[in-house]
Amino acid sequence: MLSPVPVDILAFAVPVATANPGSTRAELRKGPYVAETCPVHVEDGYVIVEV
Numbered sequence: 001m002l003s004p005v006p007v008d009i010l011a012f013a014v015p016v017a018t019a020n021p022g023s024t025r026a027e028l029r030k031g032p033y034v035a036e037t038c039p040v041h042v043e044d045g046y047v048i049v050e051v
Contacts, residue, residue, distance in 0.1 A: 039050040 041048050
């Protein structure tokens with residue numbers, strides 16, 4: 001991406017943990033959050049979001 005203003009980019013080391021030691025696959029856990037969805041469709045090149 002070209003920008004007229006210099007952009008600072010930082011990299012951070014982060015740990016990755018799995019639910020079971022020795023497993024290479026993470027497991028999903030239920031949480032307190034719920035995703036709200038709404039109908040979406042395309043008309044003549046426009047994305048229509050119904051709320």
